[in-house]
Amino acid sequence: MTRGAGAAAPFRPRAYRPPWWLKNPHAQTLAGSFFRPAGWHPLERCRLDTPDGDFLDLDFTPDPGPDAPIALVLHGLEGYIRRRYAASVLSRLFDCGVRGVGLNFRGCGGEVNRTARFYHAGETGDLSFVAEHLRRRHPGRPIGAIGFSLGGNVILKYLGERGAESPIGAAATICVPFDLAASCDRISRGFMGGLYTSYFLRSLRRKVRAKQALLDGIIDTGPALHARTLREFDDVLTAPLHGFADAADYYARADARPFLARIRVPALLIQSRDDPISSPDAIPREQVASNPHLVAAFAPGGGHVGFVQGETPWRASIHADGEAVRFLVHHLSPKD
Secondary structure (H helix, E strand, O other): OOOOOOOOOOOOOOOOOOOOOOOOHHHHHHHHHHHOOOOOOOOEEEEEEOOOOOEEEEEEOOOOOOOOOEEEEEOOOOOOOOOHHHHHHHHHHHHOOOEEEEEEOOOOOOOOOOOOOOOOOOOOHHHHHHHHHHHHHOOOOOEEEEEEOHHHHHHHHHHHHHHHHOOOOEEEEEOOOOOHHHHHHHOOOHHHHHHHHHHHHHHHHHHHHHOHHHHOOOOOOHHHHOOOOHHHHHHHHHHHHOOOOOHHHHHHHHOOHHHHHHOOOOEEEEEEOOOOOOOHHHOOHHHHHOOOOEEEEEEOOOOOOOOEEOOOHHHOEEHHHHHHHHHHHHHHOOOO
């Protein structure tokens, strides 16, 4: 079931099926970065000071024109905007006449942020701050958003919080880890899950060490540095540092699913049923079906942020990225 909202003609997602030569979900997940082209347009960095004394780094593509739509791009857990998957989408946006703006979460732009706090899956204040900044800086220009994984959860939760008052007029998300608790448990299982977990924890530990002076006296970092799963890390650092009782409380309050019913702008949800991080049981089919502003693009495969397609490897492209950009152009660009 697919529906469009907010446009004269409904948006119809194109079907995706993994190619014969890349059906394994883990292979899809890893290949997603390999087959995405590097961003081919220069990015200009702009630093915004936040009201709490911190900063956010934004990466802008060139401006296609004074009336061009604007699209925020949000990366995933321990990513950053100049990573291939995000930079590639920014370039796609520019080529379609949209100015891309990459939002690096706190501490993810290549420099330690000034305050003790990090970012997390339910933190929508920074997105709200940036969206309002763009609305003031570019009055009258439509604003959209694309979010990968954790970044997609942030976008959907924010859209639900703002409802019809959202300055973001359309959004697309790719592989949101719905049911954060189940996702954290799922990623900890098996050999490949162990590899994913180790990758994320190494990056998180580096940031904890880099912010040791800021964290001392606020939280005991020892347990976080010895955490063996993401749930353990969230239980001893993410949750207490950001005002949650524990990891379970954080996951329950940060999950975007309870906010889907309140979204009042067009949103495309691209999900893979074989995602090794997010369980297929967590895909919010009923919530999407009951909200005419939401468009389902639920595929049988694609891994986590993979969605490689093509008859052969040397003709490969990324289905999800093309659909996300096409959706924003459909809703944000002026209609003839």
